[in-house]
Amino acid sequence: MANLVMDVAQKFNCRRIYTSGAAIAITHHSLNPKVWAVANNGALLSELRSYDNTILMSEVEGRGNQGSITGLNGLLIGVAKRRASTGSV
Secondary structure, rough: OHHHHHHHHOOOOOOOOOOOOOOOOOOOOOOOOOOOEEHHHHHHHHHOOOOEEEEEEEEEHHOOOOOOOOHHHHHHHHHHHHHHHHHHO
């Protein structure tokens, strides 16, 4: 499935792939919610850190520079990275 999605992205010359999912988090209408993010490229980390409303998953999970996303969201990020490193996208 992830490869099929990436085939479509390649057909349309996409330069970035974004996925979204849900995470259980404490929230309240009076709080400023945050977006949890993972990048598959070190150059994107500084961009993600520049957004006030973004937290890196690796910081939430206490894993240094290693975050994790499961399911198709995680697979798409991994397949996109692999294809970019081989010049397939």
